[in-house]
Amino acid sequence: MPLAQAAEQGGANGLTMINTLTGLSIDLKTRRPALANVTGGLSGPAIKPLALRMIHQVRQVSSLPIIGVGGIESAEDVLEFMMAGANAVQIGAASFHDPLACPKIAADLPIVMDRYGIKKLTDLWEVRF
Ligand SMILES: Cc1cc2nc3c(=O)[nH]c(=O)nc-3n(C[C@H](O)[C@H](O)[C@H](O)COP(=O)(O)O)c2cc1C
Numbered sequence: 001m002p003l004a005q006a007a008e009q010g011g012a013n014g015l016t017m018i019n020t021l022t023g024l025s026i027d028l029k030t031r032r033p034a035l036a037n038v039t040g041g042l043s044g045p046a047i048k049p050l051a052l053r054m055i056h057q058v059r060q061v062s063s064l065p066i067i068g069v070g071g072i073e074s075a076e077d078v079l080e081f082m083m084a085g086a087n088a089v090q091i092g093a094a095s096f097h098d099p100l101a102c103p104k105i106a107a108d109l110p111i112v113m114d115r116y117g118i119k120k121l122t123d124l125w126e127v128r129f
Contacts (some may be wrong), residue, residue, distance in 0.1 A: 005069040044093040059085025075108035082124035
């Protein structure tokens with residue numbers, strides 16, 4: 001939260017949240033880290049709950065537009081991010097295992113919105129909890 005507030009006070013027009021979180025993977029055969037750098041950036045579904053929590057927290061203290069990112073793989077995930085406080089979303093890791101992830105999620109979105117009675121995505125900008 002202090003970083004988001006500092007960015008806002010420094011004149012940021014918006015925030016992108018979150019980046020990767022630092023992880024560690026160990027190769028049992030070599031008993032060494034899988035990555036030469038020992039630790040590395042963890043992305044994908046494992047970080048989604050953390051991203052949602054951080055976006056939710058920052059939304060309590062900032063009205064800047066937030067691009068939500070971190071583990072989004074489905075239209076349902078997009079809705080969760082927007083309910084947490086994101087104004088738009090970014091999709092990273094999912095595009096590595098399926099290069100068509102973005103267009104598939106965009107095509108699914110209206111169907112999933114219908115399922116949950118959501119008429120406009122921008123209505124979710126008003127969700128607060
Ligand atoms: C291969 C790869 C490269 C990335 N490069 C950058 C980068 O150069 N700058 C940056 O801010 N974030 C970078 N990221 C972080 C992503 O923008 C994103 O914040 C993060 O991967 C979480 O989203 P995701 O789970 O949808 O991938 C990179 C992520 C991956 C997987």
